[in-house]
Amino acid sequence: MLTVENLHAWYEHSHILQGVSLEAKAGEIVSIIGRNGAGKTTTLRSIMGLVKKCRGSIAFDGTPGLLDQPAHSRYRLGLGYVPEDRRIVPGLTVRENLRLGLVSSPLKRRETEIIDRVAETFPRLKERLNQIAETLSGGEQQMLAIARATASQPRMVMLDEPSEGIMPVLVDEMFELFARLKEEGTTILLVEQNVERALAISDRAYIMDHGLIVHEAPAAALLSDKAIQDRYCSV
Ligand code: ATP
Numbered sequence: 301m302l303t304v305e306n307l308h309a310w311y312e313h314s315h316i317l318q319g320v321s322l323e324a325k326a327g328e329i330v331s332i333i334g335r336n337g338a339g340k341t342t343t344l345r346s347i348m349g350l351v352k353k354c355r356g357s358i359a360f361d362g363t364p365g366l367l368d369q370p371a372h373s374r375y376r377l378g379l380g381y382v383p384e385d386r387r388i389v390p391g392l393t394v395r396e397n398l399r400l401g402l403v404s405s406p407l408k409r410r411e412t413e414i415i416d417r418v419a420e421t422f423p424r425l426k427e428r429l430n431q432i433a434e435t436l437s438g439g440e441q442q443m444l445a446i447a448r449a450t451a452s453q454p455r456m457v458m459l460d461e462p463s464e465g466i467m468p469v470l471v472d473e474m475f476e477l478f479a480r481l482k483e484e485g486t487t488i489l490l491v492e493q494n495v496e497r498a499l500a501i502s503d504r505a506y507i508m509d510h511g512l513i514v515h516e517a518p519a520a521a522l523l524s525d526k527a528i529q530d531r532y533c534s535v
Pocket residue numbers: 311312314316334335336337338339340341342343
């Protein structure tokens with residue numbers, strides 16, 4: 301589904317990603333874990349097309365040369381992204397925010413049906429479709445950001461720290477949701493501080509350090525490898 305080879309990225313003169321290679325197969329949940337500043341967010345942003353200066357190669361769902369395409373083209377190919385800061389539109393209702401997720405999607409014609417379906421998947425949002433988004437709790441806003449990114453039924457969604465700052469009951473719901481998205485065939489690339497929970501639902505994981513992938517393993521193997529976790533995953 302996604303193949304990233306030798307990806308380099310720069311912010312101004314800082315060389316942040318120094319040759320990242322990773323892949324996610326169709327239907328997998330793949331985690332990227334690592335300390336603060338390791339380059340996880342930069343990896344997701346580079347894949348999405350939000351970092352100006354990148355080099356390397358990225359292929360997605362059979363399309364090579366993703367680095368030559370702008371972010372909106374990558375979105376149209378079926379790549380979704382929920383950034384750490386969520387970016388919902390605070391003054392709009394939940395329903396209006398969901399509609400934004402369909403603006404340039406072929407599914408826009410079926411908007412009402414799609415929003416009904418999303419509401420079934422996200423019961424918390426169903427009860428709040430007409431509520432102004434900024435009045436949602438932090439966790440509900442995160443659910444809305446995920447719902448908006450998945451409304452257009454992307455082939456793959458990248459999630460950056462989805463459980464950050466969210467109360468435990470919503471974190472539980474969120475991880476159940478990821479398992480459901482996987483069952484429906486969505487590929488997920490996940491960056492998560494909550495390493496144990498992330499590994500528990502992942503198929504495989506990559507460990508990043510100083511802009512490089514330093515280790516790759518089945519998630520179950522990493523889950524039981526405390527030495528690796530202590531070395532690379534403590535904040
Ligand atoms: P965290 O868990 O703290 O979000 P991360 O692994 O996601 O960490 P990145 O956010 O990708 O790491 O940051 C990697 C490096 O790039 C850090 O040294 C950071 O300071 C730097 N960096 C991130 N964004 C920018 C930017 N816009 N301009 C300059 N440097 C940046």
